[in-house]
Amino acid sequence: MLITNRKIAPPADDKRWKIVDVTMRKQGYSPTALIETLHTIQESFGHVSGEALEYVANSLNVPPSKVFGVATFYNLFNMIPLGEHVISLCTGTACYVKGAGEVVEFMREEYGLEMGQTTPDGKLSFVVARCVGACGLAPVMILDGKVVGRLSPDQMKTRIREWMSHDE
Amino acid sequence: MSPTTPLIKTFTIDGKPVSATEDETILDVARQNGIDIPTLCNLEGLTPTGQCRLCMVEIGGTNRMVPSCVAKPDEGMEIVTDSERLLKYRRMIVELLFSERNHICAVCVTNGHCELQAMAQRLGVDHIRYGYLHPRFRLDGSHPRYEVDHNRCILCGRCVRVCDEIEGAHTRDLRNRGIKTLVITDFDGRWGESATCTNCGKCVHVCPTGALAEKGKSVAEMAKQRHFLPYLVMRRKGLKK
Numbered sequence: 007m008l009i010t011n012r013k014i015a016p017p018a019d020d021k022r023w024k025i026v027d028v029t030m031r032k033q034g035y036s037p038t039a040l041i042e043t044l045h046t047i048q049e050s051f052g053h054v055s056g057e058a059l060e061y062v063a064n065s066l067n068v069p070p071s072k073v074f075g076v077a078t079f080y081n082l083f084n085m086i087p088l089g090e091h092v093i094s095l096c097t098g099t100a101c102y103v104k105g106a107g108e109v110v111e112f113m114r115e116e117y118g119l120e121m122g123q124t125t126p127d128g129k130l131s132f133v134v135a136r137c138v139g140a141c142g143l144a145p146v147m148i149l150d151g152k153v154v155g156r157l158s159p160d161q162m163k164t165r166i167r168e169w170m171s172h173d174e
Numbered sequence: 175m176s177p178t179t180p181l182i183k184t185f186t187i188d189g190k191p192v193s194a195t196e197d198e199t200i201l202d203v204a205r206q207n208g209i210d211i212p213t214l215c216n217l218e219g220l221t222p223t224g225q226c227r228l229c230m231v232e233i234g235g236t237n238r239m240v241p242s243c244v245a246k247p248d249e250g251m252e253i254v255t256d257s258e259r260l261l262k263y264r265r266m267i268v269e270l271l272f273s274e275r276n277h278i279c280a281v282c283v284t285n286g287h288c289e290l291q292a293m294a295q296r297l298g299v300d301h302i303r304y305g306y307l308h309p310r311f312r313l314d315g316s317h318p319r320y321e322v323d324h325n326r327c328i329l330c331g332r333c334v335r336v337c338d339e340i341e342g343a344h345t346r347d348l349r350n351r352g353i354k355t356l357v358i359t360d361f362d363g364r365w366g367e368s369a370t371c372t373n374c375g376k377c378v379h380v381c382p383t384g385a386l387a388e389k390g391k392s393v394a395e396m397a398k399q400r401h402f403l404p405y406l407v408m409r410r411k412g413l414k415k
Contacts, residue, residue, distance in 0.1 A: 069345070070369070074360070
């Protein structure tokens, strides 16, 4: 916990921190820059580390607990590195009713992944979201950032298999 | 009318004619008139957030219910605070709170001093219709004087607000969302290692249940003291009387 108007040195000599610094500088190091800065970290590093949270909290003078609360509230941020490919499945009410549960089962049986897990080879991560705000598309899944909706659970399984095989 | 003159609104609560100034909420006015609307997350001196939903009231002529702690009345409103429907929902809310974590009063430090327990008694909740989730949260006893038992927490956010608004430390906040929500200290660390906590203990005393308690208290020994809160609010606003 530091109270200073001076710029704090980034946690490591890594060029990616410069991108993060640019975001904060653009906002005049205002505490309201928190979410945007976290976005930049997520995009540059692929995840938001504890080290990053501390750097943001100290740079923007935002309470540590608030930074942690915001970073864990939004599904857009993940605290541990994800795999090369990410399937994000919505298990909100509408998607659940439309059969998202079957896809959860499928991921367990086919890839051995529980919610939030990554395969040991780091290829695939399975994350779940509690409503992505597109209930009209239920059931929704996001395959590497591409939103796929309005499929039956069986069609979803086929789509996941296709999506997985393209990489190999 | 000069711009500084407060606009007085007149309306009724449970048939009783009452009046409110511009910035008073329905709950404020009800309390001034001796009408006791049940609340759990609300505490005099802290910003109302309307999150426990126990203070919901009905507005005549509409099917809507509004949280009275944050809703402002309108001229001519007919407010009902104790209809059958409201009582049904209030009981449901309390039952859900009981089922979500572990609220076994018989072994709790605040047994007999607990707001959740008192609310259940007041609303006549004598059984829980929902399955108990009984999660297993780890206790944090790292602080030299206080301890936190998340199994007793109802996530009312009073500790978060008192730490932010009154103490100014903002040591606490909530992490995650939904069923995974948890009160945290700093970067979700151990309380005893907090860099921001001033050890003031306000959070312990505003906590409605046994989630936050002083160490060394046994069953039913943890009575909370809250008289300091309105006083502190007054002092810190510079309104010395």
